[in-house]
Amino acid sequence: MVKKRAAVPRAGAGTLLTLIRTGRASTRADLVRLSGFARSTVAQRLDALLEAGLIVPAGDAGSTGGRPPETFAFNRHAGVLLGADIGGSHTRVAVTDLAADVLAETEADLDVADGPDAVLSWVTEAFARLLARVGREISDVRGVGVGVPGPVDGTGRLVSPPIMPDWDGVSVPERVSRALFKGAEEMGEDVPVVVDRDVNIMALGEQKAGGHDHADMVVVKIGIGIGAGLIVGGEIYRGAQGAAGDLGHLRRGTDEPCRCDNRGCLEATAGGWAIRRRLVELGYDVRTSQDIARLARRGDHETVRLVRQAGRLIGEALADVVGLFNPSHIIVGGNLAEAREPLLAGIREVVYERAQVLASRDLQIVPTTLGHRAGTIGAALLVHERLYDADRISAALG
Amino acid sequence: MVKKRAAVPRAGAGTLLTLIRTGRASTRADLVRLSGFARSTVAQRLDALLEAGLIVPAGDAGSTGGRPPETFAFNRHAGVLLGADIGGSHTRVAVTDLAADVLAETEADLDVADGPDAVLSWVTEAFARLLARVGREISDVRGVGVGVPGPVDGTGRLVSPPIMPDWDGVSVPERVSRALFKGAEEMGEDVPVVVDRDVNIMALGEQKAGGHDHADMVVVKIGIGIGAGLIVGGEIYRGAQGAAGDLGHLRRGTDEPCRCDNRGCLEATAGGWAIRRRLVELGYDVRTSQDIARLARRGDHETVRLVRQAGRLIGEALADVVGLFNPSHIIVGGNLAEAREPLLAGIREVVYERAQVLASRDLQIVPTTLGHRAGTIGAALLVHERLYDADRISAALG
DNA sequence: AAACTTATGGTGATTGACAAACAAAAGTAA
DNA sequence: TTACTTTTGTTTGTCAATCACCATAAGTTT
CATH class of the missing domain: 3.30.420.40 (ATPase, nucleotide binding domain)
Known part of the structure; x- marks a missing residue:
């Protein structure tokens, strides 16, 4: 009879690679401490990773009083x-x-x-x-x-x-x-x-490469549309059908028609989409959300007013998100977020006013660190x- | 130097116990298949579990053509x-x-x-x-x-x-x-x-004992107050400060004062709390949310109207929850949920109308199976x- | 009753991970 | 230079888990 293969020999090599590529460990001592494997096992797995070209030696680290430890790094140049x-x-x-x-x-x-x-x-x-x-x-x-x-x-x-x-x-x-x-x-x-x-993907970028490695956070993307990526327990949360984080189409009481064929969505009053329409009505020449952000950064009065107002409306929706999710951080990104101050100020103003004390006490609302590269x-x-x-x-x- | 103890001998006994107590396995063959351990290892661990009194033999199962397998059950009577x-x-x-x-x-x-x-x-x-x-x-x-x-x-x-x-x-x-x-x-x-x-705890009860073992679901508790327990990826989600699921104090546009010292909370217009106040104003003698549910079940016109209206308001908030979380199931419980039809109908009416198509296509909104015992x-x-x-x-x- | 099927118990060989110990390497401190 | 510290490489015996058999148990099918 055909028997099942033995349960993954060489198990643990992947664990070590993860520790190395995420920057949590670079020396053998680190790996032994963080992985819990025996020193001999770590050495053996490191050899396998080196042979496979997945990691490379990265010179010696500074001595701490004795022989300096050899360091290893993820082989980022192999493709x-x-x-x-x-x-x-x-x-x-x-x-x-x-x-x-x-x-x-x-x-x-x-x-x-x-x-x-x-x-x-x-x-x-x-x-x-x-x-x-x-x-x-x-x-x-x-x-x-x-x-x-x-x-x-x-x-x-x-x-x-x-x-x-x-x-x-x-x-x-x-x-x-x-x-x-x-x-x-x-x-x-x-x-x-x-x-x-x-x-x-924007949330993933901010989490792993943007220094925002928080277990529970919301990454808001504000551009022509509005959406949110949710990090729950350190993982991207997608929901039952992959539709989670649909911030832009929450109903916010108004009756504006939205591009999604419904009415009253947040996007329809606070998205770059809606701001652009208002500015065009006022005679501005704007096409993209970057145009809007540029106008706001230059201090255009009307644009700043509209962006700040959009921030307040988004803040209202985020206050609900804070009540439901209780994240520790809200990261604000997207092309329109390049407008910075007026948008963030509008959001902060409403969230801290509306959200319950406990949930917002240690809440931080900050811009992305990766900016337009996050995605x-x-x-x-x-x-x-x-x-x-x-x-x-x-x-x-x- | 003091060395670390060897990494958990007899590991796996807990895994087997979990398979048995959650009803996923009852025979040795099940355990071997589901745990991935060798048959000899399973036998050895089972002996340990039997000796510790954590499980008990539970007779033979029906034969499937040969010797009938011996079954084991969690020893639920040991305390x-x-x-x-x-x-x-x-x-x-x-x-x-x-x-x-x-x-x-x-x-x-x-x-x-x-x-x-x-x-x-x-x-x-x-x-x-x-x-x-x-x-x-x-x-x-x-x-x-x-x-x-x-x-x-x-x-x-x-x-x-x-x-x-x-x-x-x-x-x-x-x-x-x-x-x-x-x-x-x-x-x-x-x-x-x-x-x-x-x-x-209500969400946990419904999940593990109420037959609602869904990865992504929301359990709403509607009584004097309103709250929600979130199951995310099969686990209870508590948020950064343990304040997640605060459905009752989302702001819903009205300006009613709430018992939490803020204004415009969902509870203040849709909680049993608010319904009771209205009924008392109308001369009813109601004290608890069970009183309200009883009146609704008896078909009292005014109560049914108020409960249905509360259901609609709660549905509005839940439509937002559906957009953000995209759960596969919403379980409605709490004392006021004993009013059944009018409340559920009100909720369903609004959620299915307001939520985006994808997120609500396979969404089920159902009452608790454990009722008042869920907690x-x-x-x-x-x-x-x-x-x-x-x-x-x-x-x-x- | 005989043949077959499935489940269980036990044994021995193999394998892999681990702890412990030793030796060598490569730095710092005195 | 010498003593000390820390890291690394290597070896050895131990232990636990697995696999592969074999024997037995307890049913069903013919």
Whole structure:
């Protein structure tokens, strides 16, 4: 009779790699302490990781009175990752090293409503240009991460996205994979293309690369639309159908028609979308949320007033979020958040006034640290985490 | 130098116990399949669990063509658990077996505003009466679970509870432990007293004992006040300060003063609290939320109207919750939920109208299955899970 | 009753992780 | 230079878990 294989020999290699690539450990002593494995086991697993090229020696650390410990680092140069942050009206792409540090990037004003063909072909062409710029081949790509402004299922297929109906049912990994690795089918076989909501990759970027590694936090993205990525217990929370964090379409009592075909959504009165409409009515020449943010930074009176008012409305919704989630941090990002002061001030004003004392006592409301790069870095991190998942690495070295 | 002890011999016993006590496995074959351990290891661990009296043989199961497998069951009769569900205006207590099945229960209209002394002394006296009724001693008690209508920290101490200011800083485990095991200090040493929010124990009860074992769900408690327990990824979610799920004090646009000293809270217009005030103004004689539910069940026109209206208002708040959390199920409980139809109809009406299509497509809004027992059963389950935690059991048998 | 199926108990060999000990390496402090 | 500290490499015996058998138990099917 066929017997089950023994339970993963070499288990633990993945655990060590995770400790190293997340920067929690760099020496053998660190690894022994944090992993709980025996020193001999750690040494053996380190050899396997070195041999597989997943880590590299990184010189000696300073002595603490005796022989200085040898340090190890994640081998971030053994290939590249591609990250795309497809927003509702603006798209950014980047080539990063394997640790999701940006090597080259570019961006464009693209409307997702133009459909998957237009947007995804720009994205794949931009990937190719960036690869050439950093002197890498398509064969150096180890993974691709993509963020889209709508809900996706487990396989990366869009499901009933409200603002991009043309994309319904589109499998982004399939399309991207085919476009990138065309004519070299066997090449794309092992290169994962991972897709998630734009707000989720932004949250992931801020969490892992932006220094906001808090267990319970909300990352708000304010641009033409409004959305939120939720980090719950240290993990991205997606909800039962991947639709969680839909801040922009909470009903806020007004009756403005929204682009989602409903009425009274937060976006319809506080999104960049609504501000742009008001400014155009007043004779301004604005097209993107970046235009609005620029006007606000220059101190344009009317824009500052509108942005601050939008901040207050968003703050009302966030006060509810604070009551329900009780996060320790709210990170405010998105193109409109580049307006900084007026928006943050409006949000803070209302949240601290409205939220219950306990939930808001230690609450911090801060801007993103990665700024407009949060999305692309997060997208790269998404596939990075898939590639270097502890169990996957342990199994591969077993 | 002192060396670390070897990493938990006999590991895995706790895993097997968990599989057995949660009903996922009852035969050796099940255990081997679900745990991944070798058959010999499972046999050895089972012996240890049997010897420790944690499980008992439960006869043979039906044959499937050969020798019938021997089954094992959690030894639920080796002691008792105590569960208390302290609500804002009503308190229930129960003695349960070790699997949190109720053996005896009682209840009383108690106002938490009367202070911790009054409430907790009634609770401990009720525990003593119930123990006598089922013929058990205080020494048979293996653990105590308590739910309170306010936020608690990790040690079971109340922190800034809005509706019970007298309880601020009170350590419930300390008080209960002292009152229950007075004069027998050594006895209470190993008997854990675990405390959580009332909505959280209710959610736990519905999840583990009510057949609602869904990964992402919201359990709403509607009584004199309104609150929600959140199950996120299969676990109770408490937030950064334990204040998550504060549905009752979301601001809903009105300007009614609330008992929490703010204005415009959901509770102030939709809580049993607000309905009672309206009914009293109309000349009704109502005191508790059970009175209101009774009137509604009898079909009293005015009460049904008010309850349905409250349901709509709660539905508005829940529509926001659905957008943010995207749960698969909303469980509606609490004393006022005993009014059933009018309340549920009001909630459903608004949630399905307002929530985004995707998030509400497969959403189910259903009443509790445990009814008024959800809290006490959940409280017992809370300490049950602490007592029979896999790691704790593995360590104890190692 | 005989053949078959499934479950259980026990044994021995193998394997992998661990603790402990020792030696060597590479720094600092006196 | 010498003594000391810390890190690293290597080895050895111990222990626990697993696998692979074999024997037995207790049903069902023929």
